[in-house]
Amino acid sequence: MSNSTPNRFETASSGSTTPGPLGGTTADAAATTMTATAQATPLTDAVVRSSSLPHRQYRGAETTATFSNPSDELAALLNSVGVYSLGWRRFLRCTGEDRVRWLNGMVTNFVSGLEENTGCYAFVLNAQGRIQGDLDVYRRADSLWLETDTSQVETLTAFLDHYIIMDDVALDLQPQWTAIGVAGPHAAAKTIKAGLPVPSSPLHISEVTWQGRRVVTVAAHCPLVPRYEIWLEQEYVSDLWNALTDAGAVPCGAESVEQLRILEGTPAYSVDITGKDLPQETNQMRALHFTKGCYLGQEIVERIHSRGNVHRVLTGFVLADANVSPGTPLLADGKAVGEITSITRVVLPKTGERVVALGSIRREALERGLALMAGETVANPSPLPFDFIGEAVQP
16 A cells, blocks of 8 residues: 555455554554454454554444544544544344334433434433433434444343333344544534535434445534534445545544543443433433433432432543542542542643543532542542633634
């Protein structure tokens, strides 16, 4: 392969794949190597195992950690446009005459109220109102499409399937489908340049034929910068990646995508949200609909809603240093009042280096303004998305 075509994946005549220069990334000694415990994303499979690109497990799948370095990639996501694998997302297709009524009774958001080609974010609860998983739901003409992480797709599918009793409903995993993400102020322009339309409203989708292939584009939720998902069959993922990088999108790995997630304050299930949590404790009110009617766990959600508060809440923290790990207790007057769940160190163009985290904390400690420590490190609460991030995003 010629070095004149950086950031491309090309398929060798034997059917294997070889990587292009991809920004000249060198292997990080601390990077996670490919393992047998998690399946590689389809895009990661486009890079041979001997590639110098570092890999890591992310949300249940093996994926590329970085293409250049996380700071440059994060800068692209915030100020221009980055493209990244979403191969750690999985798809379920829900069919049958009862699909809308049944799923509306299984999740916290209003599936019955969705128009065709629109979606919503929702939780799946047990009877005690505890969160069993989260997903995006999209209504198509003949089906509902459910999108969730690889790390929870099996348990979530089994949980939902348990409640298909006398209903005309079928849940089928769509292993042939994968996705690529595009994010940043110029994301729409570069996606259009690559030959794809972009929906104008969040959680709206468009299906098109791109180079003779069926492709779905989604305007995804993101509180900081425009973000789009492109769904397509796995065998074409390299072609789409090449089209987007040729259009000017900067290749980004899981580390910068994770940094963006934390900066925007979007919790990840099994990381910031667990099966012990109640919906209102996550601060993700976009997942809840309070007039939709009955669903599993609704009684608990309504009881909390009527009382007006919860004892714990997810929020952001700016830390004095990075000597903290997920699970570190948050202390007030030496007593545990919460814990850190996600943490990252970011370098931003105007604000410099910051250590930011997500964590769960008792509401009274937050409201009383108590001095907080994460272990031995000062932790200052911050609204989400982080209130300083606007300084780092160029108009």
